[in-house]
Amino acid sequence: MNKKWINILLIAAAVALGVYCWLVLPATVAVQVGLDGQATNTMPKLLAVAIPACLSVAGSVMSLTGRSSKPRAGYVLALVGIAVMILTLFFNR
16 A cells, blocks of 8 residues: 555656646756756757656556566656756756
């Protein structure tokens, strides 16, 4: 039962963070930042929000269904997607 709630919370966090990113980020998002703090690579907002959100939801669903031989890999994938969205928000403030 705990496993389901953790996955549902991760999915809800990914969706909520994706919506927040969509509302806050500019049309062109910096996705790579050099050591000097300047953007070295950019991406359209749709891709910059959709890729980590889908990655996080896919990881949660993967560990929720239990079809993976390593259920912890799904949790890691979900947390990486959330962390990428947080870093994107941090670098594009």
